[in-house]
Amino acid sequence: MYSDHRVMKTVLSLCHIVFASLVLACQATAQNLIQGNSSQKNATVLILGGGVAGVIAARTLHEQGINDFIIVEAREELGGRLINLNFGAPGRNYSVEVGAGWIKGTQSGNGPANPIWKLAKKHNLTTQTSDWYGSITTYDYNGYNDYLDVFNNAVDAYTNVTIAAGERVQQQAVDLTLQTGYSLLGSAAHTPQESASIYYQTDLQYVQSLAETSWIASSWRHNFTYNPAAGGFSNVNEMCVDQRGFSSIIQEEAKEFLQPNQQLTNHTIGTIVYNEQGVTVTTTNGTTLSADYALCTFSLGVLQHYDVKFEPSLPSWKMEAIQSMTMASYTKILLQFPNNFWFDTQMAIYADRLRGRFPVWQNFDIEGFLPGSGIIVATATGDYSLQLESLTNAEVQANVMKVLQAMYPNVTIPDPLDFHFTRWNSDPIYRGSFATWPAAFIPGHSQNLKATVSDRLWFAGEATSLKYFGTLQGAYFEGASVAEAMSSCIRGGDQCEGLRHTNTVVNAEPYSI
Numbered sequence: 001m002y003s004d005h006r007v008m009k010t011v012l013s014l015c016h017i018v019f020a021s022l023v024l025a026c027q028a029t030a031q032n033l034i035q036g037n038s039s040q041k042n043a044t045v046l047i048l049g050g051g052v053a054g055v056i057a058a059r060t061l062h063e064q065g066i067n068d069f070i071i072v073e074a075r076e077e078l079g080g081r082l083i084n085l086n087f088g089a090p091g092r093n094y095s096v097e098v099g100a101g102w103i104k105g106t107q108s109g110n111g112p113a114n115p116i117w118k119l120a121k122k123h124n125l126t127t128q129t130s131d132w133y134g135s136i137t138t139y140d141y142n143g144y145n146d147y148l149d150v151f152n153n154a155v156d157a158y159t160n161v162t163i164a165a166g167e168r169v170q171q172q173a174v175d176l177t178l179q180t181g182y183s184l185l186g187s188a189a190h191t192p193q194e195s196a197s198i199y200y201q202t203d204l205q206y207v208q209s210l211a212e213t214s215w216i217a218s219s220w221r222h223n224f225t226y227n228p229a230a231g232g233f234s235n236v237n238e239m240c241v242d243q244r245g246f247s248s249i250i251q252e253e254a255k256e257f258l259q260p261n262q263q264l265t266n267h268t269i270g271t272i273v274y275n276e277q278g279v280t281v282t283t284t285n286g287t288t289l290s291a292d293y294a295l296c297t298f299s300l301g302v303l304q305h306y307d308v309k310f311e312p313s314l315p316s317w318k319m320e321a322i323q324s325m326t327m328a329s330y331t332k333i334l335l336q337f338p339n340n341f342w343f344d345t346q347m348a349i350y351a352d353r354l355r356g357r358f359p360v361w362q363n364f365d366i367e368g369f370l371p372g373s374g375i376i377v378a379t380a381t382g383d384y385s386l387q388l389e390s391l392t393n394a395e396v397q398a399n400v401m402k403v404l405q406a407m408y409p410n411v412t413i414p415d416p417l418d419f420h421f422t423r424w425n426s427d428p429i430y431r432g433s434f435a436t437w438p439a440a441f442i443p444g445h446s447q448n449l450k451a452t453v454s455d456r457l458w459f460a461g462e463a464t465s466l467k468y469f470g471t472l473q474g475a476y477f478e479g480a481s482v483a484e485a486m487s488s489c490i491r492g493g494d495q496c497e498g499l500r501h502t503n504t505v506v507n508a509e510p511y512s513i
Helices: 004-018 020-038 052-063 115-122 148-170 178-184 192-201 215-226 248-255 300-304 316-324 382-389 393-407 443-450 472-495
Strands: 043-048 069-072 084-087 094-097 102-104 127-130 136-140 237-240 269-275 278-283 288-296 309-311 326-328 330-336 347-351 360-363 375-381 418-421 434-436 457-459
Touching: 043 052, 043 278, 043 472, 052 069, 052 248, 052 472, 069 288, 084 330, 084 418, 094 375, 102 115, 102 472, 115 237, 115 248, 115 472, 136 148, 136 192, 148 178, 148 192, 148 215, 178 215, 192 347, 269 288, 288 472, 300 316, 300 326, 316 443, 330 382, 330 393, 347 393, 375 382, 393 418, 457 472
Parallel strands: 043 069, 043 288, 136 347, 269 309, 288 457
Antiparallel strands: 084 094, 102 237, 127 237, 269 278, 278 288, 326 434, 330 375, 330 418, 347 360, 360 375
């Protein structure tokens, strides 16, 4: 192999023979060649995103003996969509989660444990059990209205829907929408009260409407999370009330292995240039990093909105998979009042004539949560959440107050001391809250969403989880499994084939016209 000096000499000699006037250009070419040969990469792996998937991937690489990595995170701290807010009037401030707040499913006996629950216990996270079904009050547009019997019927109906979905899987029947599932079982909603009760079982979990949600995939996620008989964790939900914030479990976990030179915060990815030799990443502030591999843990929404530019463009099979899934918005609207004038249960359902108009409310001013805080939280999801993002904060607050006044027609409700509304879909770092599975999204798309590109670009996050999409445990499992596969590639070198894709996702049977 020629030395760098001999490479330069050969190039210069050829240039003198061919055309003397090109000597200077050839000198530059030779120098670039030498610099290209001798350039050093910043790391073996760039982990793009410091959320659950990114940090657990880094931990997995570390456990595999690979420490030449850098986590690049857009925010000022690790945690991703685990975000807490210092909320409340002066002297009445509390840490409240505006991102993920619940550990969904914990552990039943000696059965499988939700890894997020294990992290919570390891790092002494303060949580409170959420009694979603036993501590609930019901309202409609006329005020208090006890329709718990309707609600309980909706609970039973959803159980039947998940059972029927399992039967469809065994029969290898095609997937349909959750709305179709309810209709086929004779459980479709016909009143605002029925609609709000079904919303509580479905939209609150999968964020999109029944007509936009996979019947089969939503059911298996439910069972793999809550049904121990189906391999799930437990039917218990724990809510973070720790004043350090939910993100503390990820930050504390990272402290056990992550060195200062292995993380770069406040850097948003702008461009990713890749080929079969490696990856070069440029952030929006002009920082450039190069590596052998990059692990993309961006939210699905960021990929769908083309907020990160790939050069060359991602292949069509990857883009089809990205655009076939849904990035949904789950919005928490926080209000703090001087005094508590509302329900004394943990949760409340409000049935409006317009489906999705703040149907779920959570009481924080209650024992075990944030007693004395004067904080209540309204929830909006899906299309209604997106509509709210088009309004000003004052307009959103006015809409929330109208619903509260409908719930309490005989109460003079004061102006809130504090108000907060997070615009997830508008934020270029997230472009939504979490991914959900529409009926048109099939396993081939899921495979391609996770598959590597040019054996250099890898992908992981809650969206790539077949079993636990849209959950923290999904992000955890994906970060761990993809990092294990990357470790094998790093050790295997040229023998690495990455995670395979399929060029075209097809129907089981052809269309016949």
